[in-house]
Amino acid sequence: MTSEKGHASMQALMRVLDLEVLEQNLFRGISPDAGWQRVFGGQVIGQALMAACKTVDVDRHPHSLHGYFMRPGDPSIPIIYEVDRIRDGRSFTTRRIVAIQHGKAIFSMSCSFHVTEEDVFEHHSAMPDVPPPEDLADESDMKATFMQVAPEPIRKYWERERPLELRPTSFDHYTSDQPQPAEQHVWLRSTAPVPEPFADDPRVHAAILAYASDMTLLDTALFPHGLSIFSRAIQAASLDHSMWFHRPFRIEDWLLYAQDAPSSHAARGFARGAIYNRAGDLVASTAQEGLIRPNKPKP
Template identity: 60%
Template sequence: MSRTAPTAMEQLLSSLDIERLEQDLFRGTSPQVGWQRVFGGQVIGQALVAAQRTITADRPVHSLHAYFMRPGDPAAPIIYEVDRIRDGLSFATRSVVAIQHGKAIFSLSASFQKAEEGLEYQDPIPAVAQPQDLPGKEEMREAFLAGAPDHIRSYWERERPIEVRPLSLEHYISDQKLEPQQKVWVRTTGPVPDDHIIQAAILAYLSDMTLLDTALFAHGRSVFDRELQVASLDHAMWFHRPSKLDDWLLYSMDSPNTNGARGFTRGSLYQRDGRLIASVAQEGLIRDRAKA
């Protein structure tokens, strides 16, 4: 009897369910999907799961700060070592180091807080077209992939656990210098467990998608430009409100600065009902190999 291959979403959930080796030691693996290096969002998500599994359930994550130090090897397991920095009355702090081939490839610090009442305010959700009014995955393939180079076609045709529906595709098909901002709708391609640990990890995973691309718009360049070396350097995230991730999220991004072979980007993640659920900041390497 043939067994159906797992979907991309099932592979993501499996990869986030990291194995506990010892009290504060965990092991994660990567989906074997042909990537040359581990996707940064996966390492963030797995490290966050490792940290959260050393925290009591009444303290959800409220912020994380991470550094990427070496590219991850998709063929090798990743060891996550958690340091219990502090457990206070309201807050707890954890540090996580991800190790491959005997070397640190990534580090994360995260803070967790018991739920409290307090002053409340948020920026309103931007007024944009709704996801159902935008071209779907198949329509985007037909319109965008005709005549596209092989490496771009393979990127867009690959099955993913997160569907991305951009408000505009102009930056992918134009070499014009554009405003360094973009908005995309994102959603998971399968159900998400009713588990705040996994929900936070998936949100962290998808927060690394499309973000650094925004820093290239002002230069008329694209992440698909083979003369560019583009990679995440650090990543910070603040979790404002819980979300079950059962609908589309609007990811609104902008880039106020590029210099020194680095690009800085910011993002806000909203539910469709307008609730701001997370804020993100990232700096990434943007190196022009042609000028190196």
């Protein structure tokens, strides 16, 4: 059953994603008061996608996005999103979005939209065989057991109220400094239904999934090195992010985020993800390269 805190968290997320219209092709977004030193990358991706959606006909849904992070975002001030209407074709629509703070670009993204086409070629890869979310520890179980022995940064992250519930199939990489395989499987869903008037807008569900897709992806590239994104020994940041939306889905329903990281080299980790619904249909794919380097000791 959805809790009042779950509803409140989802309402707060929609206040972040539902941008203010300043002028044609110009929008303003806010950041949540989460005590972070920089803006969460998934927030900027989701807001940029929502900005693009506001300039596209409702019968066209996003099918791909490709973004680059250029500067850390400042959570204390709004972010301005400028949308360039590159092309409006018969089947596809293309937009370019730039996120601006302090007069400089912090993020840029290209996004393509497509009208739905039926009776075409159909196939997808099989979903990994993993335990269902009901067989995994929920957040109350984690707070009662795992969180008691988790390192402080991990405990603070998991204890914070969030609009999305995550259920990893394993916590080994968070509790051990031993190298782990460069893969992970995480079930995710929203903590409450998407509120009105956004509940049945598939583009809003896509924006929320884009927001969520940045949460655990880069972490996978650190597992072979006995580290996690929470380690104080490293500097980590998203450099780019790509996403493809293949099939309809709802963010309130459990989705499996299967991730792997085939390469880390030259202070960059590369990770990719496949997102499946409960029926085993591939609904989205992701890819990301991020900065991962040891922190330099202070002189």
